[in-house]
Amino acid sequence: MSDQLTTIDPLYQPVTMPDEVAEFSPEVEAEIDRHLAKYPVMRSAILPLMFIVQRERGYLDPPGVNYLARRLKLRITDIWEVATFYSMIHTKPIGRYHIQVCRTLSCRLLGAQKITEHCSTRLGIKPGETTPDGKFSLSEVECLGSCGTAPMFQINFDYHENLTPQKVDQILDSIG
Ligand code: FES
Numbered sequence: 001m002s003d004q005l006t007t008i009d010p011l012y013q014p015v016t017m018p019d020e021v022a023e024f025s026p027e028v029e030a031e032i033d034r035h036l037a038k039y040p041v042m043r044s045a046i047l048p049l050m051f052i053v054q055r056e057r058g059y060l061d062p063p064g065v066n067y068l069a070r071r072l073k074l075r076i077t078d079i080w081e082v083a084t085f086y087s088m089i090h091t092k093p094i095g096r097y098h099i100q101v102c103r104t105l106s107c108r109l110l111g112a113q114k115i116t117e118h119c120s121t122r123l124g125i126k127p128g129e130t131t132p133d134g135k136f137s138l139s140e141v142e143c144l145g146s147c148g149t150a151p152m153f154q155i156n157f158d159y160h161e162n163l164t165p166q167k168v169d170q171i172l173d174s175i176g
Helices: 002-008 026-038 042-057 062-072 076-083 105-109 112-123 165-175
Strands: 097-102 136-141 153-155 158-160
Touching: 026 042, 042 062, 042 076, 062 076, 097 112, 105 112, 112 136, 112 165
Parallel strands: 097 136
Antiparallel strands: 097 153, 153 158
């Protein structure tokens, strides 16, 4: 029965967790302490701490997950279920520029698919992939709250709106 589930359940993703636990500098530990002090319940600090671990390690790697579980006194699965829910938390290495194309209703009606295809063709990667030089990652995400200026995408923390293929080229050219 479990073998059957392994093959038919698309959500089944075995993850190997090593014993290694991430370590951080005293400055980063102090930053984490400051966040923990803000919340009456420790687990409420899970997202700010995830961002710190991701910033320090490039992505939320298994040692980083182990660290969070220890620090927040949670199970590995508690950390993992939050990490895999949010598109801004990366559980695998991500490019220096992360292009997140909104694919929800307004953007979709106004050409999001064309924008994604244009990015794919130009960069030679599909959504979910990273260029071999590690420069760009491409993702499709749900509504980014900028529906009035659809279609749009986010690159790292910047929004780019009212996109056309020509505008995408200009933006990517400016990144270099
Ligand atoms: S539908 Fe794209 S930002 Fe809301």
